[in-house]
Amino acid sequence: MVDSRQDASKRTYGSPIRPFIQFLTKKREATAAEVSRYRRAFIEKPVPQGASGEVSRAAGRFSLVAAAGQLATEAGVLPWPGDAAEDAAALLFLEWLAARGTSGAVDIEAGIRQVRLFLEQHGSSRFEREGENRPVVARAGFFRKATDGSGEYWILRETFKAEVCRTFDPQAIAKALADRGYLVMGDGGRTISRRRVGPETVSDSDNRVSVYVVSEAILR
Numbered sequence: 025m026v027d028s029r030q031d032a033s034k035r036t037y038g039s040p041i042r043p044f045i046q047f048l049t050k051k052r053e054a055t056a057a058e059v060s061r062y063r064r065a066f067i068e069k070p071v072p073q074g075a076s077g078e079v080s081r082a083a084g085r086f087s088l089v090a091a092a093g094q095l096a097t098e099a100g101v102l103p104w105p106g107d108a109a110e111d112a113a114a115l116l117f118l119e120w121l122a123a124r125g126t127s128g129a130v131d132i133e134a135g136i137r138q139v140r141l142f143l144e145q146h147g148s149s150r151f152e153r154e155g156e157n158r159p160v161v162a163r164a165g166f167f168r169k170a171t172d173g174s175g176e177y178w179i180l181r182e183t184f185k186a187e188v189c190r191t192f193d194p195q196a197i198a199k200a201l202a203d204r205g206y207l208v209m210g211d212g213g214r215t216i217s218r219r220r221v222g223p224e225t226v227s228d229s230d231n232r233v234s235v236y237v238v239s240e241a242i243l244r
Contacts, residue, residue, distance in 0.1 A: 034214050039090075039181070040101045047099035055095065062091035063098055070114045070121075076129040077123065086117040132200045135192035139201065142188045143177055147243075151177060164188075166221055175240035176208065178219055184236045198236060208237035 048055050064113040066087035071080060093109020102109070125133070142164075164187070165179040185194040198215035201207035210217030218232045219220040 025091045040096070044096050044099055044101045047101070048095070057162045058095060059088075059091045062094050063087040066113065067109060070117050072121075078129055079124075082120065083101050086120075088132055089113045131192060132196065135189060135197040136200060136204070136206075136242075138187055138192065139191070139238065140195065143238070143240075143243060147177065159199075166219075168219075170208075177238045177240065178217075178221075178233075178235035179238060181216060181234040181236065188236075201238060201242070202237075206242040210237075210241065 035216075063084065067080070071083045088114035090110040093102065093104070093113065094107070097104045097106075097109055124130070135146050137161065146164055147167070150160060150162055151167040152160045152163060152165075153167045163180070164183045165177060168176050168178060170176050178186075178220050179188055184198075188194075189197045198207055202209055202215060206214060208217065209215065215236065216234055219235050219237065220232050
């Protein structure tokens with residue numbers, strides 16, 4: 025049986041493409057419009073709102089397969105019912121998206137995970153906590169309580185850039201953290217803040233450092 029199938033596939037390999045091409049070339053302009061319509065309709069269904077450009081571009085490729093399948097069905101090249109080609113392409117796209125793990129940009133997701141990992145690994149040892157009397161080796165910043173009682177990691181500016189966001193764009197990661205409610209914005213809507221870490225003095229600039237204020241909610 026295996027040999028007969030192999031022989032049949034060799035004899036018929038490429039056969040469906042000939043009538044399909046003939047079908048497409050008979051009405052090129054109408055076919056182009058149909059392809060565009062099928063692709064737009066496909067992308068509107070499975071692509072999550074706010075998806076990254078990477079996801080949208082991938083959906084565009086799946087939509088082209090769906091459009092080709094639908095046209096091949098119309099041409100009688102494929103003996104499939106109704107929207108079978110579109111449904112199959114949509115299912116494959118959703119499986120691809122599930123395996124990818126996010127509808128956002130991969131670099132941004134990886135960068136946020138790296139921030140979370142840094143705090144998980146060093147949140148207790150490298151952040152000075154108010155009232156503690158212990159040496160802090162390789163200080164990464166300060167841990168303080170906000171007025172509502174929630175915890176905040178004040179990550180020193182250069183540490184955030186060089187270590188916490190290593191290999192990623194620190195400004196893009198900071199913006200993504202802010203968009204998700206993990207970063208407390210500074211004055212003027214800046215991602216960096218000026219916070220006092222020592223006693224109050226006559227000069228408002230004394231004992232203040234530039235930090236990225238990350239809420240401990242990122243660890244939940």
